[in-house]
Amino acid sequence: MYAEYYIFVVNIRTMPESEETKFCLSCQKSLNGRIDKKFCDDYCRSNYNNKTKKVLPPKVKEINLILRKNRDLLKTLADKSGGKATVSLHVLAEQGFNFEFFTHQYITKTENKYNFCYEYGYLKLHDKVIVVHSDK
Numbered sequence: 001m002y003a004e005y006y007i008f009v010v011n012i013r014t015m016p017e018s019e020e021t022k023f024c025l026s027c028q029k030s031l032n033g034r035i036d037k038k039f040c041d042d043y044c045r046s047n048y049n050n051k052t053k054k055v056l057p058p059k060v061k062e063i064n065l066i067l068r069k070n071r072d073l074l075k076t077l078a079d080k081s082g083g084k085a086t087v088s089l090h091v092l093a094e095q096g097f098n099f100e101f102f103t104h105q106y107i108t109k110t111e112n113k114y115n116f117c118y119e120y121g122y123l124k125l126h127d128k129v130i131v132v133h134s135d136k
Helices: 002-013 042-054 058-080 089-094
Strands: 084-088 104-107 113-117 120-125 128-133
Touching: 058 084, 058 113, 058 120, 058 128, 084 089, 089 128
Parallel strands: none
Antiparallel strands: 084 128, 104 113, 113 120, 120 128
């Protein structure tokens, strides 16, 4: 009885003979098996997903690189000082920090604007910058 039930379930989930043949999205081999199958194996699935993730416009790649560099500089400063640091604007700029790029802003009740590069933020005060780390 169990074997009959199993055969019935497998037959429901496989492609009918009359339906058009589907092909693997990665290697274009014909697919056998489940009706919703898109890839012939894990290698093809992984290969396809890796290729589609790499397709980004050059401008997006450039901006992501700047944001990551900004974040890394803020992280280094925050980690050295236990989560909060004060540093000169010029020193940060000399290290390659780009003040025009950040992911979001946080405005305090006292109207201070913290610019964030992901979870690391900074507050500009005249010629100094206060670097902070946010756990949020």
